Amino acid sequence: MTTALRRLRNYIDGEFRDAADGRTTEVVNPATGEAYATAPLSAAADVDAAMAAAEAAFPAWRDLIPAERQKVLLKIADRFEERAEELIAAESENCGKPLALVRSEEIPPMVDQIRFFAGAARMLEGRASGEYMEGFTSIIRREPVGVCAQVAPWNYPMMMAVWKFAPALAAGNTVVIKPSDTTPASTVLIADIIGSVLDELGHPRGVFNVICGDRETGRLMVEHKVPAMASITGSVRAGMQVAESASKDLKRVHLELGGKAPVVVFEDTDIPKAVEDISVAGYFNAGQDCTAATRVLVHESIHDEFVAALAKAAAETKTGAVDDEDVLYGPLNNANQLKQVKGFIERLPAHAKIEAGGEQVGDKGYFFAPTVISGLKQEDEIVQQEVFGPVITVQSFADEKQAVEWANGVEYALASSVWTKDHARAMRMSKTLDFGCVWINTHIPLVAEMPHGGFKKSGYGKDLSAYGFDDYTRIKHVMTSLDG
Known part of the structure; x- marks a missing residue:
């Protein structure tokens, strides 16, 4: 019927x-x-x-x-x-x-x-x-x-x-x-x-x-x-x-x-707190947000610890039915968007490693698992192009200069965030990051009194x-x- x-x-x-x-x-x-x-x-x-x-x-x-x-x-x-x-x-x-x-x-x-x-x-x-x-x-x-x-x-x-x-x-x-x-x-x-x-x-x-x-x-x-x-x-x-x-x-x-927000995590960051906030800001609304925290740059000294914690957070993040109050996000918006996200995963280079997720969830609707991908290089497609899905990429940087270069090294310039306890460094980064918004030790809050908009593409x-x-x-x- x-x-x-x-x-x-x-x-x-x-x-x-x-x-x-x-x-x-x-x-x-x-x-x-x-x-x-x-x-x-x-x-x-x-x-x-x-x-x-x-x-x-x-x-x-x-x-x-x-x-x-x-x-x-x-x-x-x-x-x-x-x-x-x-x-x-x-x-x-x-x-x-x-x-x-x-x-x-x-x-x-x-x-x-x-x-x-x-x-x-x-x-x-x-x-x-x-x-x-x-x-x-x-x-x-x-x-x-x-x-x-x-x-x-x-x-x-x-x-x-x-x-x-x-x-x-x-x-x-x-x-x-x-x-x-x-x-x-x-x-x-x-x-x-x-x-x-x-x-x-x-x-x-x-x-x-x-x-x-x-x-x-x-x-x-x-x-x-x-x-x-x-x-x-x-x-x-x-x-x-x-x-x-x-x-x-x-x-x-x-x-x-569009956006491709860099999330720059320095070695003095409170890792558990940063991982908790970044995973929410990356997966909320299934990552379908121009400001989503989906491109993480983390200092090499804490890279492995951070990736392990982020993968664990992804595994504990839930997607599902609209009436389930424990889920963080629902499906991708349409069949074409699901196909696009899958395409990014299918085209990953050999040096990339899927730490969590990477697959569709369920047999109906357009749900996709919270995903973490490490081992990426600056020129990789998934680093340069907007995925618009629940996919967080991770790169390892050596110093502040390289972090700025890689953060700014995309065509988008809408939003960004810096994670550090060093106030002077946070101020330097907020000056040199070429994005319409720079959050410090947070990512994604918006208020009516402050502007939202970017530069470049x-x-x-x-x-x-x-x-x-x-x-x-x-x-x-x-x-x-x-x-x-």
Whole structure:
């Protein structure tokens, strides 16, 4: 007996709609490998409709005083808390994530982030007004950029949607957001929440719109004439394509792309504590995190002891069902991602040694064992390229100079960490590591007040913080004559 699939729909101008041409894709629960829903495969007509709605809503939303936009965001945050269990269930089905971890690790920070940007809406910054030329007064206006086309990833579809819509709406922009084709469910639910708040407070329905679809849908959004800004969290390849497409009409672009975070462990480190924290930061969310602690560089004097302890921690780390409160992470997001992770393992060079894991777990879904690989060289594929899975690699370095060289010796530059009791060394490393974030004796904590974003092929632009808010604004100089 076949169970009917749930039907997800686009959210355009305050209405849930199927794709104009009726096309759909199946949405698969990665914990079971089985389809549970269908979602629109949106095309040009759907993108046109969403952009028209956002464009029509923009003037009224832009012209609201910040305090009114703050009220909307604060109510959205309240509604997230009220409907938390719905959001948890949707995200768990979306991604196969353990329910308890979504409840404890995603809902609270998302609510906090929305409230942070609600406050940021009322803290517009600019240079001091004044007379910089005799007889004239200059002032700075900080304004929203316009309609924002936003593309969210599948690793944290719900939280990344928040990182995008919250600063955009707070700054006075309107939004058309596309979730990944593998994880649309929680974003569609977010549309229901935001839409109900906009209705209750009497604001235009087109302020927030959701379009489901694939890469072609995203391309149509980025190339559309209406958006003033394109924002994407995704792969380097996707980011490059967005930047190229946006360049044709000089759209502003915000890119948060891949990562290959070095975790530099010196000989004076508290090994048990470091191993405990690094294993969690490496395996959380199945390693599907651009900042995951998956590339460990450890001093040669403690290498063997550290690897043995890390392999033991991996063996004790559990992956499994969404309702098992003892698991640290769920499955990889989709069949293609499972294939990619397996491919890295299959192509390991002869000098590499699998210390733990290295194989798929179970006979359904896309689960992969927590893995540790040692004996690697700087030029190895698995060291240079983002695996995006629960795989931690370990290299042995001789001194601080070599540690810095190897840490910086990749194309990514999003996040990093240093583990040492030597304060001066930690400060030197934080200066020389070429990454957007350097953690010291920790890895992966984020706060709404501090920026998240990288350099090099990890992209440009910041999420979170006042810097992230500023990315969704433009600056205008107004000069007036004092002659009357």
